[in-house]
Amino acid sequence: xxxxxxxxxxxxxxxxxxxxxxxxxxxxxxxxxxxxxxxxxxxxxxxxxxxxxxxxxxxxxxxxxxxxxxxxxxxxxxxxxxxxxxxxxxxxxxxxxxxxxxxxxxxxxxxxxxxxxxxxxxxxxxxxxxxxxxxxxxxxxxxxxxxxxxxxxxxxxxxxxxxxxxxxxxxxxxxxxxxxxxxxxxxxxxxxxxxxxxxxxxxxxxxxxxxxxxxxxxxxxxxxxxxxxxxxxxxxxxxxxxxxxxxxxxxxxxxxxxxxxxxxxxxxxxxxxxxxxxxxxxxxxx
Amino acid sequence: xxxxxxxxxxxxxxxxxxxxxxxxxxxxxxxxxxxxxxxxxxxxxxxxxxxxxxxxxxxxxxxxxxxxxxxxxxxxxxxxxxxxxxxxxxxxxxxxxxxxxxxxxxxxxxxxxxxxxxxxxxxxxxxxxxxxxxxxxxxxxxxxxxxxxxxxxxxx
Numbered sequence: 001x002x003x004x005x006x007x008x009x010x011x012x013x014x015x016x017x018x019x020x021x022x023x024x025x026x027x028x029x030x031x032x033x034x035x036x037x038x039x040x041x042x043x044x045x046x047x048x049x050x051x052x053x054x055x056x057x058x059x060x061x062x063x064x065x066x067x068x069x070x071x072x073x074x075x076x077x078x079x080x081x082x083x084x085x086x087x088x089x090x091x092x093x094x095x096x097x098x099x100x101x102x103x104x105x106x107x108x109x110x111x112x113x114x115x116x117x118x119x120x121x122x123x124x125x126x127x128x129x130x131x132x133x134x135x136x137x138x139x140x141x142x143x144x145x146x147x148x149x150x151x152x153x154x155x156x157x158x159x160x161x162x163x164x165x166x167x168x169x170x171x172x173x174x175x176x177x178x179x180x181x182x183x184x185x186x187x188x189x190x191x192x193x194x195x196x197x198x199x200x201x202x203x204x205x206x207x208x209x210x211x212x213x214x215x216x217x218x219x220x221x222x223x224x225x226x227x228x229x230x231x232x233x234x235x236x237x238x239x240x241x242x243x244x245x246x247x248x249x250x251x252x253x254x255x256x257x258x259x260x261x262x263x264x265x266x267x268x269x270x271x272x273x274x275x276x277x278x279x280x281x282x283x284x285x286x
Numbered sequence: 287x288x289x290x291x292x293x294x295x296x297x298x299x300x301x302x303x304x305x306x307x308x309x310x311x312x313x314x315x316x317x318x319x320x321x322x323x324x325x326x327x328x329x330x331x332x333x334x335x336x337x338x339x340x341x342x343x344x345x346x347x348x349x350x351x352x353x354x355x356x357x358x359x360x361x362x363x364x365x366x367x368x369x370x371x372x373x374x375x376x377x378x379x380x381x382x383x384x385x386x387x388x389x390x391x392x393x394x395x396x397x398x399x400x401x402x403x404x405x406x407x408x409x410x411x412x413x414x415x416x417x418x419x420x421x422x423x424x425x426x427x428x429x430x431x432x433x434x435x436x437x438x439x440x441x442x
Contacts, residue, residue: 019292021288023290051288052288054288055290056289056290056291057290057291058288058290058291059290059291059292059295060292063292064292064295064296064299067296067299068295068299071303074303075306075310075311078307078311079306079310079311081315082312082314085315085317085318087318087321088322090318094318097315098315101312101315101316101319102319118304120312121304121307121308121312122304122307122308124307124311125300125307126304129303160296163292164289165288165292165293166292166293166296169294169295169297170296170300172293172297173296173297173301176297
């Protein structure tokens, strides 16, 4: 059940929800094992809640490893299909890739009407990558962390989309694109006008700015937190199910896993569609 | 759940993958899709054209057949007409030839009859003279009686 037999239930849960964080601990910090960090601080792997002390300049190695690994898998697989793509009879892989590409393309075409070469590939990347990251959730929760513990890695969270940094990293990237396209396609004047002159008319500029500002900022926050929340909750339930005796786990874990197939696909799809819609709004002039 | 630099790493990775996808994945796949779409459309077009051609050819064949039949019927009719004409002509010719032959034969017969009659007449005259000679047992002036004999012969 638990990776470390001596752990309590809450310890087990916390262990499963802790990232493998690499960062700098400040001088004089008392570590989890009672040792004191020496002069000038030290770069190390965080144990327990040490990651909180590391501040912003730390990195979740497991999230980065799995998300980049899955991203590389995605581009490798799709690149492989793309190099062999023929207009003749498609093979299995090409068929698979084409059906996804067409699915994404149809979705983009239905909600994005401006001309932009980047949006459809971006949507494809988001859909497949987020799906793959979510898919890690279906690997039984103990397998890989247990293996990692045996190899001397103290923490390993294999589902990158249960890390708020990952989801917010993506949604803030989308936000950057929203701002970029708003400014370049609409122009600065119109973008500012959109933020200040509606919905209450030009005499209520502060109120307009507040409403539209919240509206604008809510986009990346809701986009990132929606994915994070869904995946985190799903993961949490898998962990709770894993606390049951081993012979009873399948009664709950199998239905939840089957249901989760729907959730992970849906979340990937929602992330993609919302990105396309936001970028479409950024391109639309009034 | 600490916000840290992972957020930046993730954003960099995100842009890299999206860029890579735009440059090296999306264009070949969509190009292949478009090309296949075009191929299929062309194929369907060709099939439609072929079926139209077939329809046209069938129509043409039917028409040719009908024309051929009509022509054949005309030719047969003409031939029949010609045949009956030839038969008629032959019949006419045969009739004419028959008439001619009959006329020639008749003429010849008449000629023969006349000749026979002349010969007979001459013989009868001679016989009559000989008979008269015998009856008279005397010489008779042939010259004197020649006129009488002639008259007798003409009466035969």
